[in-house]
Amino acid sequence: METGFTRRRLTDREAGTVLASLRAWEPSAGCGWQLQAGDLGWALRFEPAIRDEQIRVWWDATGRCAAVILCDQPGSARCAVNPAYLHDSTLADAVLADLSRRLDRAGGGPWIDPPPGPGALTRALLAAGYEPDPDIWLHLWRPLPGAVAEPPAEPTVRAFRSADAAQRVAVQHAAFPGSSLTPERYQRLRAVPGYRAELDLVGTVDDRITAFCLAWLGPPGGTALLEPAGTHPGHRRRGHASAVIAEAFRRLARLGATGVAVLTPVSNRPAVALYRALGFTAVAERRSYWPAPP
Ligand SMILES: CC(C)(COP(=O)(O)OP(=O)(O)OC[C@H]1O[C@@H](n2cnc3c(N)ncnc32)[C@H](O)[C@@H]1OP(=O)(O)O)[C@@H](O)C(=O)NCCC(=O)NCCS
Structure with missing residues (x-):
């Protein structure tokens, strides 16, 4: 042994x-x-x-x-x-x-x-x-592909581009006050093994970033993870997080993921409500x- x-x-x-x-x-x-x-x-x-x-x-x-x-x-x-x-x-x-x-x-x-x-x-x-x-932290999960609602007219959802770095960092800080993210750290993130540019998504209105979602593949044919996701406070409750996350679902399913997970504290009520609205169910508590x- x-x-x-x-x-x-x-x-x-x-x-x-x-x-x-x-x-x-x-x-x-x-x-x-x-x-x-x-x-x-x-x-x-x-x-x-x-x-x-x-x-x-x-x-x-x-x-x-x-x-x-x-x-x-x-x-x-x-x-x-x-x-x-x-x-x-x-x-x-x-x-x-x-x-x-x-x-x-x-x-x-x-x-x-x-x-x-x-x-x-x-x-x-x-x-x-x-x-x-x-x-308690909830471990939420949903199968892929599964149903997702039709995307709203706004935002436009696309992959992150290098020129977005400053804006993307600013929206991270707006969504998560006190965030430690910097453009340099974002640059380093993009070199991490497992980071995939096509899973680093932003929602934009008039080319201004309003929401973001970064997804990570799990084992082949297994569960992917969303980390992080957020919407600028000035654009909340207009379907922006749902739109970027739904696009992540589509891309993850095309890459072979059969499920997607996310972890959030029970006390983060907007996040729990969002994920439930997107078809996640709580499968475990941490x-x-x-x-x-x-
Ligand atoms: C959680 C968060 C990403 C939601 O973003 P959003 O763009 O406002 O979400 P959507 O507009 O797509 O919401 C879709 C649905 O989720 C639910 N929802 C979202 N925010 C909610 C809130 N504050 N209260 C209750 N339900 C909410 C609703 O069912 C909503 O549909 P409706 O507006 O038609 O009722 C946003 O509040 C945020 O950035 N919070 C801070 C960062 C964070 O906690 N990220 C998640 C960490 S895991």
């Missing part, structure tokens, strides 16, 4: 392997449920020093990827574990010890999302005195675990 696990910084050369591992850990049909390749792909927009702080990758003694942890919010850690090691307490204990050190240093948390279900990491968290956080108050 495997016992030795090591963590080392993610190099550019290994990024493709790690993204492929995340895809391979997803079920090939039905809903994906761990941290997905698209989540990591979106995180790879950051500069190397920030990536080193945010992305923690564990390997087994044979060089297989064993776990991927994304610490992309202060004090937080979202964890995906190779299904072969979901019940491995050696790996779970090593991951938790490492995260406790890192999250203590980062402050603001800590909250840790283990893979859903009764795995070793959840058991280790409970044994270490962590409790489930009441704020819970974060916090240290129990003394």
Whole structure:
């Protein structure tokens, strides 16, 4: 039985392997449920020093990827574990010890999302005195192709172009106040393995960007992920997010995806309402675990 696990910084050369591992850990049909390749792909927009702080990758003694942890919010850690090691307490204990050190240093948390279900990491968290956080994240999923409404006359939906960078970043900030996105980071994102220009969509009115949606393919014939999607506050409730996301559905289906997933906190009511209106259903809940108050 495997016992030795090591963590080392993610190099550019290994990024493709790690993204492929995340895809391979997803079920090939039905809903994906761990941290997905698209989540990591979106995180790879950051500069190397920030990536080193945010992305923690564990390997087994044979060089297989064993776990991927994304610490992309202060004090937080979202964890995906190779299904072969979901019940491995050696790996779970090593991951938790490492995260406790890192999250203590980062402050603001800590909250840790283990893979859903009764795995070793959840058991280790409970044994270490962590409790489930009441704020639940919904994992929403819908099959592809499936029905989508006819697109409205506006916006025009098309793929992102290099000349859009400044505007696209500005609309990200309008949709997600406090966003860390910069044109340079957008440029880096476009070089991430798995980024596909035809799945990076914008909605425009008079060539001004009003909405966006970036989609990431999952395993062949499996579930894709939307990360991120948003509409400028000045254009909401006019079908702009629906129009870009519906175009993402069409393109993903043409590329062989059989489903599409998205994660959002239950507290983000507009997003939950949007995804339900687009035919998504909640297939799983993700819970974060916090240290129990003394
Ligand atoms: C969620 C968000 C993308 C919706 O964008 P939008 O362009 O306004 O959405 P649409 O106009 O396409 O809405 C389609 C349907 O979704 C539902 N919906 C969207 N926003 C809603 C809201 N605030 N309240 C209730 N229902 C809402 C409605 O059913 C709506 O249809 P209707 O307007 O005919 O009732 C937008 O509010 C946003 O950018 N929020 C901040 C970023 C964010 O949370 N992104 C998603 C993260 S996963």
